[in-house]
Amino acid sequence: MAGTVPPKPPSPVTRPVATSNLQATEDLVVDQEDPPVAHQAVDIPFFELDTVRISADAGGTRPHTPSAFKERHTHQTIQTLDGLAGVSYQVNGASAESDPWLLRHCKFNDRGFLSFHQVHFRNAGGVPFDEKIPCHFLVSSDQLYESSKAQLLPPDPLNTHEQLNHIVPPECGQRLIVLFMKFIFPTLPIISRSHFGLAAAGTVPDQDILQRTPLCLLAAIYASAQPFAKFDDYLCLIDAYAPPPTDLLWRMVLDLLLRDIHTARLSTLQAGILYLHRPISATESAVADSAFTWSLVGMLVGVAMSLGLQLDCRLMGLPLWEKRIRRRLWWAIYAEDKWRCLLIGRPSYIGSDDWDATDLSDDDFVMSECLRLALQQPASSSHSSHDVLTAQPFQQLIQLSRIADELQRSLFTLKASQRLSPDFHATLEIARPLLQKLKEWYAHSPVSVRQPDHQPTTLDSIYCQSNCLRFACILLEVFVFRALLRPMVRSAAPPPLLEENFETTEFTNQFNDLLAQLFDAEEIEPSMAIDMSDENGMGNAVLRAADNCAAKVIRLVMRMTTSDLSSFWYRWSRVGFATVSNFLLLLLVQAPTKDHALRAKSLVDLWRQTLRNQSTGCPAMNLGLVRLDGSLWPGLARNYYLPKQVKEVLEE
Template identity: 25%
Template sequence: MEDHVARRTDQQAHTGPRKYMSKGRRACDLCRSRKSACQIEVAPPCRMCRAHGQQCEFTNRVVRKKRPAPHSVAEEGGNAPVWHPEVRPAQSDTEQLSWPQGLNFLSMPENNLASASPSNMQGHVFGGPGLSHTSNEQLTPGFLSGPENADQFMIDDFMLSIYEGRTLPDVYQGTGSGLNSLDYSPLTSQVCGLTGDQDPYVLRHYQYDEKSEFVFSKLAIRKVQDGPVPVQFLLSKPELSADSRSQTVLRHGPQTNETPSLSEIVPPEVAERLIELFFRFVNPQFPVLSEANRPCPRTSPTHLLAAIYSITQPFTVFDDKLSIELAYNHPSPQSLSNIAWRSLNDEIPEPTIHSLQAALIMLLQPPSNPLLLESPLKWALLGLTVSMAQTLGLYLDPTAWNLPPEEVESRKRLAWLVWAADKWCAFSLGRPSHISRNDWMIIELDIEQNHSLPDAADQSSRFYTTQFSKLTLILDSVLADLYQDFKLAITTAQPILQRLDEWHNSLPSILEIRRGNDGNNTDLPNGSASLHIAYHAVKILVFRALLRPFNQPNNPDSTTTQDHQSHADDWLAAKMRIRNGALAEVTSVLSLISSFRQEHYQAFWAPWSKTSFALVTNLLFLLSATSNRDTRTAAELSSSSSPSPSLSSPSPGMAGRDEYAECRQALERARTIFRLHAKALDMMRLALLRIDAIFWIGWERVLGFK
């Protein structure tokens, strides 16, 4: 064994890290079985085994093809020794199996335990010694926990590029015994809100370890409460927020004027074109600036100019001159963001309208890493923005004020923008809103009265702003009524769904998405696509709220006594109607996404677009995970009411299995659609990563059942 490892280590010392495993340098068993490159940096374990928490093994016999040239028996075969840098107690498969402790919704009356088949719910606990994927072989073809062989190498390489380096438990060591601290941990923690991309009612199904954690590599989910309202935190390594930290670093010495440094980064002739791109792409959807008061690269405040230059970087390809001049030497978005932050920090003691505009643009700036949602920095910036707006009196209605008409209209527009940013950021990050409807007077815009809205030749931007304003009002109702008082969710949801249908049916024809490739739409981008996705995201939030009561422990649908049988049947019928409605909604939005063309992609620049896409796969994952439980529940109800069901009609258990198959097929279809579009639309990559990580780890390891 020492000779084998010494030969591999010596080769690494001379040649450096290998990206390709030649036949002379044998791959470990796990990499060979998954047909992936066995990448050993210095010594075993390789990147794949390190990510899976196990050691490299070289025990499987290598079957080589016969060659014309003779070779020695030693090269032919035999079993290679196993690399064991540290001795671990051996555990049998049964010792690694345990009950999913976090899934307390499985609690049932004692007389139903036999029919519940607890053995079907047993699974590996994540974080145990060795994450074997051999259990995939026992799954039904078509419902494998891992991706197909054709995509295996791509997924492995993609995941390892994200989860390389030390695992999160290595960072978490030494934080104490007993209950692990959350507030004094070296890791960054963010609460998983009810409306964010990580639904707590989905996360409650994960198989947590003895520390109440589900560990990935640089991320982990920490469960702190598993009651009627589950609470989890997302833990991450500090280096994941390095970009945000670099943006907010303040200068160490006095510097009276930052404009020359900004002018050196962005020359005036380039600045003029970037401002033009802002009015072409960003301002039509989120009218922060007015045409009458366009910023000037030589006289406008530094923080406003730097924010504009930074957010317009992705759109330079649509400018004939910038697409060539900045192709290889574009301004650093990180440097521009840092300049904007430092200059804005100087204005906090005395905020102005320009300061507020700069803060709004910085709020709209998506993260540089498409695989990250948002850092806590964005939520802190939103609080600062709301505070500045309140200081400037934007929460009041200035209609009757003795101010110039254009200034009154500008104040109304900016007041609504702060209101809208608060609602959509609260939706995206899963946080309570900063602003209450009772405290803010301008919560809707009227295109007929506000002439400061940007003009457009086809008027689509003005209609977009009006319809987005109405949709934001509905979103506010969802956040306030469905995610505050859970008991009233079912009775409140129906009028909200009706308002959403009325809003969608009343959209002007100019905002409709033409799904036929007629070649007439040449304007880039088509902003209506982002408006339609926002509508579906709000609708999915409603269904997530409706599904909450049916995913609680000790639901009426698990009651089998005669007194409660009628109520249980009604409860089960209502649950199936809601689940069918949720599945129909996801099918509708997948059909919409699959019809997207190139002119639709550039409309998705707002940071909450990531969450909107992630809600689609998240809802499908929730339906798939809970349909397995619904199968058992339906079978129990059937056995208690009718011991001998008719063979002419399918049993509830069969219906549950059909629903599970339908949900899994929809989930696979969603992954395929997202993979196709994510190549051109970065906003989809986070949603794809979220669901691909589940399949990469293993369906049964995450949920505890196959």
């Protein structure tokens, strides 16, 4: 059969997963690296960008079936995952920060691997096909998690208050608790002020109370507050001449936590949640969370369920302070589950039919009246208003967490992804009410959230958390548009899977020749699955709204001040920054026209520069920068199959 076989890419070389001395039972095959390609930042104008109303008429839809493309590998060799020595792997879920619908455009080698420096993705093979969605695994060198493993091995048993007092003297511990209440409690109100005798802001707890506080919780509070020691005159001087024992405290917390699970109390859950939000170390900031983190979330959900926090406790015969902390703890672990399952693409541990706790109200944050009387604090309106204002960031987060749960269940569960990924119009019908709910949340949020330039003269720690809430809201918008972008481009058919000792036959060569004849140069890359010819049509409206969403998050991060960056951030926020990076890459890789590609490239370059500038003061952004640089420094064309118009823009 006549025909021209397309030129084959350079043969890959076989080398270890990482640059370290890694002995593998099977070698990973990665492509040779090309020289880095420079990218220049491009300034773009910013405007007030609200959620765009998508109301244009729907355009035509092309059949959405996997197609063969002649530049793709003609086969993928079957290779073990679990038999690879020196590496670990995690499945990349439908809503994971490394978007499977972005990875489907990657140039995997004939063993299904693609390397972004020390980050490696393995194409599962065989999908997408019919209703099966793209599936990839994140493969990481075990050496990247050595520091995390070390936390499981304390040098010596630390299990008494006397040992903790030797590490953190009580007079320092008192000051750390005051800092915790100022900088962390408004965002994570999971301890009882009544227990610590804290009737007003700035109140110092008695040392006798510290001795009665469960050791695991006390160590977690100390460690959580340590990054803010610079705001205390005395602690600032102490830390200036001797490094604080923060790492040792966290190792102590984890060791006690794993032991206390057998006799769990509320303090066990409190310490566990604080451990999940421990500050990011330099060795962890550019590395994805290990499987331990999601496993720990599941364990803590199990503790909460065992303690009955999922039940409405308002009518139970419990002290008021205990009811308040039980309700706040339930919603804290609920938020933990919902945000993390969305950001890493895992099924939620908490089912919608398994709890009946009611929404938080201002009454769940008031100070115990008996404590006020004991400390001779009058129950004035100023105290009440302070309590309510302190509660606002957490209440706002819980409302967003409810929306995040609905978004994950309706767009990103396995079944929802299988059903919706080829169906643009069905996805749009689900996306509309979700965007409306986010718009309503924003409209009813405090003035500090709605007006970024509004800075109150008091309660500055609460103001700083407004940026964290704004980022979380826009992040949910990003996920909605990610779902809308999935069905807009058709997927390539997966290469056939061959055994490693398979020899190419004459029939295989003839089949490749036939493919080369059937698909001309204009059809090498996946074509749009919806009609984009109408400038005012639905597809273009969605792309404009997605661009606006991307510009909005860039503007938010770009305008963050030093106070914003150094405030307390939920630890899962770092995965959110990486999610934004992959979203911007998706806009560029799938750009249907040169104009769209120019706009997307401007956004990518500006986001890259923003992360470089702001990550100095906020290590949570490092993962997002690594994800972006990993794709950009060798050049996008090396790692992705790009449409002609995108290649032209990148070459200009």
